[in-house]
Amino acid sequence: MTYNDSKFGEVIESGKILLVKNVMSASVLDPRRRLDYWKEATGVSNPVCAHEICNRPATHGGIAVRAFSRDRQKLVYPACETCVRRTEMLYVSGPFVELND
Numbered sequence: 001m002t003y004n005d006s007k008f009g010e011v012i013e014s015g016k017i018l019l020v021k022n023v024m025s026a027s028v029l030d031p032r033r034r035l036d037y038w039k040e041a042t043g044v045s046n047p048v049c050a051h052e053i054c055n056r057p058a059t060h061g062g063i064a065v066r067a068f069s070r071d072r073q074k075l076v077y078p079a080c081e082t083c084v085r086r087t088e089m090l091y092v093s094g095p096f097v098e099l100n101d
């Protein structure tokens with residue numbers, strides 16, 4: 001890791017698709033640094049947006065939680081500028097990096 005940040009946890013749900021909702025209030029790091037962390041943690045250097053119907057290059061680290069779940073764990077995923085701001089529920093493909101803030 002280029003920088004260690006205890007706010008980030010495990011890489012989870014590789015190869016899976018989760019129904020999630022973006023968390024807009026999250027403040028930890030800026031979205032580009034979140035994406036940098038996701039790249040380091042997963043080893044994927046050129047991610048595309050993880051929203052299943054979007055293939056634009058990822059420029060941001062989105063933060064989401066699972067929809068219809070009591071699990072409030074925040075998850076970082078690669079997102080384009082548009083999808084990082086979407087307010088509806090999204091199908092997003094993993095891997096995700098856990099974020100604890």
Ligand SMILES: [Zn+2]
Pocket residue numbers: 049050051054055056079080081082083084
């Ligand atoms: Zn997108």
